[in-house]
Amino acid sequence: MTRTHDRRNTALVIGCGIGGPVVAMALQRVGIDATVFEAHEGSAEFVGSFLNTASNGLDALKAIDAHHEVLARGFPTPRMVMWSGSGKRLGEVANGLRLPDGTVSITVERGHLHSALRREALTRGIRIEQGKRLVSAEPSDRGVTARFADGTEAYGDLLIGADGIHSRTRHLVDPAAPSPRYTGQLSLGGRARGTTLPPTPEIFHMIFGRRAFFGYSVRENGDVYWFANMAWDGETTRESLGSVSPAEWKSKLIDLVAEDAGPARDIISATSDELAAFPVYDMPVVPTWHRDSMVIMGDAAHATSPSSGQGVSMAIEDAIVLAKCLRDCDDVAHALATYERLRRKRVERVVAYSARVGSSKTVGTVGRWLRDLMMPLALKLFASPRAHAWLYGYHIDWSERVV
Numbered sequence: 001m002t003r004t005h006d007r008r009n010t011a012l013v014i015g016c017g018i019g020g021p022v023v024a025m026a027l028q029r030v031g032i033d034a035t036v037f038e039a040h041e042g043s044a045e046f047v048g049s050f051l052n053t054a055s056n057g058l059d060a061l062k063a064i065d066a067h068h069e070v071l072a073r074g075f076p077t078p079r080m081v082m083w084s085g086s087g088k089r090l091g092e093v094a095n096g097l098r099l100p101d102g103t104v105s106i107t108v109e110r111g112h113l114h115s116a117l118r119r120e121a122l123t124r125g126i127r128i129e130q131g132k133r134l135v136s137a138e139p140s141d142r143g144v145t146a147r148f149a150d151g152t153e154a155y156g157d158l159l160i161g162a163d164g165i166h167s168r169t170r171h172l173v174d175p176a177a178p179s180p181r182y183t184g185q186l187s188l189g190g191r192a193r194g195t196t197l198p199p200t201p202e203i204f205h206m207i208f209g210r211r212a213f214f215g216y217s218v219r220e221n222g223d224v225y226w227f228a229n230m231a232w233d234g235e236t237t238r239e240s241l242g243s244v245s246p247a248e249w250k251s252k253l254i255d256l257v258a259e260d261a262g263p264a265r266d267i268i269s270a271t272s273d274e275l276a277a278f279p280v281y282d283m284p285v286v287p288t289w290h291r292d293s294m295v296i297m298g299d300a301a302h303a304t305s306p307s308s309g310q311g312v313s314m315a316i317e318d319a320i321v322l323a324k325c326l327r328d329c330d331d332v333a334h335a336l337a338t339y340e341r342l343r344r345k346r347v348e349r350v351v352a353y354s355a356r357v358g359s360s361k362t363v364g365t366v367g368r369w370l371r372d373l374m375m376p377l378a379l380k381l382f383a384s385p386r387a388h389a390w391l392y393g394y395h396i397d398w399s400e401r402v403v
């Protein structure tokens with residue numbers, strides 16, 4: 001039996017990563033009092049990890065005026081220049097669009113992005129409870145009852161799972177929900193400080209190397225933000241990767257990029273311990289996004305691999321659209337169905353696009369030859385603003401009704 005109801009005064013938001021604090025702030029704007037429950041006790045450490053936050057995600061954040069500190073913590077990277085491992089310039093592509101007020105996509109450290117959003121939510125009076133790991137939830141006459149690993153409970157009219165790719169809420173909404181899919185790649189992120197490399201203002205350079213993909217951007221002070229993708233057989237976890245020391249990662253990576261043209265080798269050598277490795281996952285299609293008064297959003301519903309640089313933006317867009325649906329629809333069931341209808345097609349297109357981009361990064365000799373031959377043409381086509389419009393031109397008008 002479905003147990004949705006029309007009350008929507010309070011919400012339990014699970015997860016205080018990207019989507020969690022944003023949805024709580026958006027709900028506040030539509031008169032829903034949200035409390036955010038985060039599994040981790042303190043702020044998580046994200047050494048070496050940074051994110052592209054695309055113009056469409058920043059645009060969505062502007063809908064609730066929550067973009068200022070995020071923009072202040074990042075630096076603009078609106079362009080990407082592509083190189084082959086042999087040092088041939090393959091072309092340039094826009095990373096996002098320029099918004100009417102001049103805002104462009106930025107690169108921001110993950111820890112800074114999390115803390116900017118969390119601080120903004122706290123400033124607006126939103127309650128964030130840390131050390132609360134959701135273990136179960138069920139509909140009740142009081143709405144939804146959530147139970148946490150520390151034995152406590154909470155009640156709300158709605159429960160919103162913004163608990164990331166390994167979401168517990170996804171399985172509470174649908175016990176048969178699929179699990180994340182390992183892409184066969186690792187992502188390593190690092191920061192080299194004070195190098196003498198020439199700055200690359202507004203540009204991320206991307207090298208399709210022979211055995212690894214390497215991206216980097218050099219700031220005015222010589223600091224370099226870089227990441228690498230490499231094939232890695234066998235599924236692994238972030239924890240097990242943590243047992244490999246930064247020195248070992250560096251030596252593995254230096255070996256992988258040794259034959260490639262460009263500064264990858266020097267940048268990796270100049271990196272100290274600010275280095276982290278992540279297994280790369282995405283999600284197969286998640287058939288069920290909501291049940292009763294519980295709903296999932298962000299990576300919990302549709303994680304994309306990092307290659308499109310869109311996971312953050314999709315979570316932010318979801319948050320804003322979900323709040324609008326709860327504002328405009330007659331009842332909760334209608335609101336959740338409308339949210340899914342407005343979001344599913346777009347996010348699934350992004351997941352598929354990201355998987356295609358990701359698979360071009362680590363290919364064999366023949367694939368590499370073909371890729372380097374065809375890419376300049378593909379990049380020329382992709383350079384047109386129209387080619388980007390479906391991805392970056394998505395704008396949410398806060399005042400427009402969804403129904």
Ligand SMILES: Cc1cc2nc3c(=O)[nH]c(=O)nc-3n(C[C@H](O)[C@H](O)[C@H](O)COP(=O)(O)OP(=O)(O)OC[C@H]3O[C@@H](n4cnc5c(N)ncnc54)[C@H](O)[C@@H]3O)c2cc1C
Nearest residue numbers: 015017018019039052134163164298299306309310311312
């Ligand atoms: C290596 C790597 C690089 C990436 N690069 C980019 C990039 O450049 N650009 C981009 O847009 N995206 C990137 N992404 C993707 C991006 O990180 C995610 O899409 C984004 O963080 C999703 O936001 P979210 O709020 O849905 O989930 P998350 O940010 O993962 O937040 C989920 C939160 O829920 C908490 N949580 C989990 N389980 C529970 C529970 N049971 N109870 C309570 N709390 C819980 C977690 O601790 C976490 O704080 C990258 C991802 C990886 C792995």
